[in-house]
């Protein structure tokens with residue numbers, strides 16, 4: 151399995167991270183025994199990076215992951231978790247307050263029976279807590295040895311920059327990663343968030359890299375997904391998020407390219423994400439070892455340039471304003487000197 155440094159940090163992580171949202175989920179996930187086999191298969195393939203959250207399966211995912219890690223060489227692994235979602239009805243059991251951040255992190259450590267987390271991520275933004283309070287609490291978690299690095303998830307671009315400014319003012323290290331919905335169908339982050347992460351020296355970790363299973367190609371022509379699948383159990387959210395005519399045509403192309411290259415559509419979809427080095431890792435979700443296998447291949451296998459371009463061009467992105475203004479006003483005026491990638495800021499594709 152190939153590794154990349156996570157953002158500008160010195161932390162080397164596998165380019166396929168193991169997601170654990172399925173662990174212990176009784177509706178569309180897997181039980182403890184299968185979860186442990188998934189962890190073993192991932193580690194056997196050379197992976198070192200595992201992502202969880204207190205939310206997953208109402209904390210059961212962390213409990214199962216902790217058991218799966220027993221007897222493993224913990225220091226060789228990079229374990230990430232997240233806090234932010236409500237843990238009970240109390241008004242303080244959610245969000246990014248100092249109180250909740252410290253409690254949530256300590257509870258995650260206790261559930262997994264770990265002394266420290268390598269990466270602790272805020273799972274979303276808190277509209278009420280000052281970001282200085284949150285970053286101060288994260289800094290204390292780092293200083294006390296409970297956390298090595300911090301990251302964020304699901305923040306707007308401006309919130310990322312604001313949080314990192316607060317961190318720098320406190321004399322602490324800024325976020326090293328952002329965890330975002332990113333796949334061949336949902337490329338929204340290319341407009342603002344991905345450029346913000348590049349600017350801030352943060353790695354990007356992609357969640358739902360297979361569009362919750364759609365990019366496997368298994369729903370082509372099928373009207374009703376099987377019971378127990380994510381698309382059956384969460385159809386209200388997922389149909390809106392991932393299904394429209396052009397997206398289904400894109401899935402056809404992923405399958406066609408998979409056939410041409412002798413690879414699974416799963417491998418093709420994850421490898422498309424990893425072609426851009428602004429992305430550090432794709433977070434693979436699976437509810438069986440069999441499902442995980444083609445994701446692991448993309449930890450090693452690189453998509454050829456030509457196929458990358460065909461996939462990139464298939465679903466044209468509408469970045470809207472100000473990108474359309476940039477195309478007219480910025481590109482002609484700033485193309486008089488030779489383009490210097492190391493110096494120029496990253497903009498969404500403007501061509």
Ligand SMILES: NC(=O)c1ccc[n+]([C@@H]2O[C@H](COP(=O)([O-])OP(=O)(O)OC[C@H]3O[C@@H](n4cnc5c(N)ncnc54)[C@H](OP(=O)(O)O)[C@@H]3O)[C@@H](O)[C@H]2O)c1
Nearest residue numbers: 169170171303357358359360361362363379380433435441
């Ligand atoms: N930060 C956040 O807000 C956030 C949000 C969501 C997820 N995450 C993280 O990202 C990870 C991955 O997200 P995700 O689970 O949504 O990823 P995904 O890769 O888009 O979807 C995974 C699902 O696709 C199906 N699948 C995967 N491989 C398959 C194969 N080879 N054949 C057939 N079906 C296959 C399975 O669902 P079925 O069998 O049910 O079809 C599996 O549970 C999570 O575990 C979690 O760690 C983070």
